[in-house]
Amino acid sequence: xxxxxxxxxxxxxxxxxxxxxxxxxxxxxxxxxxxxxxxxxxxxxxxxxxxxxxxxxxxxxxxxxxxxxxxxxxxxxxxxxxxxxxxxxxxxxxxxxxxxxxxxxxxxxxxxxxx
Amino acid sequence: xxxxxxxxxxxxxxxxxxxxxxxxxxxxxxxxxxxxxxxxxxxxxxxxxxxxxxxxxxxxxxxxxxxxxxxxxxxxxxxxxxxxxxxxxxxxxxxxxxxxxxxxxxxxxxxx
Numbered sequence: 675x676x677x678x679x680x681x682x683x684x685x686x687x688x689x690x691x692x693x694x695x696x697x698x699x700x701x702x703x704x705x706x707x708x709x710x711x712x713x714x715x716x717x718x719x720x721x722x723x724x725x726x727x728x729x730x731x732x733x734x735x736x737x738x739x740x741x742x743x744x745x746x747x748x749x750x751x752x753x754x755x756x757x758x759x760x761x762x763x764x765x766x767x768x769x770x771x772x773x774x775x776x777x778x779x780x781x782x783x784x785x786x787x788x789x
Numbered sequence: 790x791x792x793x794x795x796x797x798x799x800x801x802x803x804x805x806x807x808x809x810x811x812x813x814x815x816x817x818x819x820x821x822x823x824x825x826x827x828x829x830x831x832x833x834x835x836x837x838x839x840x841x842x843x844x845x846x847x848x849x850x851x852x853x854x855x856x857x858x859x860x861x862x863x864x865x866x867x868x869x870x871x872x873x874x875x876x877x878x879x880x881x882x883x884x885x886x887x888x889x890x891x892x893x894x895x896x897x898x899x900x901x
Contacts, residue, residue, distance in 0.1 A: 678831075680831075705887060707887050707888075707889075709889075709891075714893075715893055715894075716793075716877055716891035716892050716893045716894055717832070717877070717879075717889075717891045718891070719887075719888040719889060719890070722886060722887035722888065729886065729887065730886040730887065730888060732886070732888070733888065765831060765832065767832075769887070776819070776820045776837070776881055777834070777837070778834070778887070778889060779834060780824070780831040780832040780833070780834070781831050782830060782831040783830075783831050
């Protein structure tokens with residue numbers, strides 16, 4: 675059973691460009707979470723999604739950031755008009771539907787560098 | 790506030806026991822977690838404990854929970870160089886949100 679997959683692993687964008695980060699949950703998992711890790715810090719929750727539904731986006735910046743988890747395909751975290759402060763590691767986690775969102779398994783992360 | 794607090798650094802000798810401590814904020818938190826992060830990698834779920842338990846043991850790992858003091862600890866017996874990593878404590882509050890609140894991580898250095 676493959677783990678949570680994220681791609682790309684490393685992404686370099688110039689200021690003003692768009693970044694699209696993809697996450698494929700573990701097989702059988704229908705809940706996806708996105709977290710951001712700034713250098714030397716712990717992870718900060720961004721958003722919690724189920725298929726075609728945003729459950730909690732309380733950690734998402736109000737502008738430029740959006741997330742989706744379509745019926746088919748991976749979850750996408752999209753950052754428009756990136757700025758240097760967006761440079762961070764972005765982690766996706768998934769959990770099975772029977773676990774009430776408490777058992778989260780993380781992917782390897784996408785390290786975004788904005789130049 | 791939402792701060793989960795951990796000491797930043799711990800150094801031990803190979804073969805010794807390591808104890809990593811954490812204080813969390815919400816006495817109503819339902820689950821408390823320990824994750825391990827190796828350099829450049831994602832987070833590996835080591836273990837978690839439900840809030841109605843005060844201890845959980847899994848091979849070399851022992852988790853102790855003191856709800857009164859909102860204190861969580863992770864003990865690693867017979868620490869090996871492969872245990873060198875950053876260890877994150879996290880809490881989950883009693884709601885439908887999937888939000889985990891993480892500490893800033895404790896870097897464990899194991900000297901041979």
